[in-house]
Amino acid sequence: MTKALLLLSGGIDSPIAGYLIKQRNIEVDAIHFSSEPFTDKTPENKSIELAKKIQIKNVFVSKIGEELSQLTKKCEHKYYYVLQRRLMWRIAEKIANKHNYEFLITGENLSQVSSQTLENMKVTDKSVDITILRPILCNDKQETIDLAKKIGTYDLSKGPEFCCVLGPQSPATKARLHDIEREEEKINIKEMINNALETLECKKL
DSSP states (O other): OOEEEEEOOSSSHHHHHHHHHHTTTOEEEEEEEEOTTSSOSHHHHHHHHHHHHTTOOEEEEEEOHHHHHHHHHHSOGGGHHHHHHHHHHHHHHHHHHHHTOOEEEOOOOTTTSTTOOHHHHHHHHTTOSSEEEOTTTTOOHHHHHHHHHHHTOHHHHOSOOGGGTTOOSSOOSSOOHHHHHHHHTTSOHHHHHHHHHHTOEEEEO
């Protein structure tokens, strides 16, 4: 069976993305990126409960709070979300390659969040070779909320988005690849990925 790895945040969108892909007879596991110590365990616990709700059996947890902090200290803050996603995608791709996942799945929704623009997604995609599936890319927000209520994930998901805790108030919406690559020269991406993989846990549900 085809396997895919869902980037699961604990918000409304990502569990719906995973649920929809599972309906296509694709085996889905998840990875949650923890921002500890800048958040508590609430996002991780939410993600675990959401994974159970959509019948995901394996959830990888990687603690990348210190790595995300480096992005805020060493790089232009307006590019934080693009740099964050490129880092997470690279870590997820390493896990996918090791465990034979053919795709990554995200809950990105076009322009619903100011940083989720086509320009930014294009730059993010350039960081990895694996194919990224975005099943709710063009959903109206209410469509996603209605489905979350229908399958029972909405009450678990609602609340503040902890993934925004280190983000800028005015993120870049039209990032250019050469600008992002210039920012990444300020940090040690390889070391950050290795550190993240060292923290990796796999929780069997």
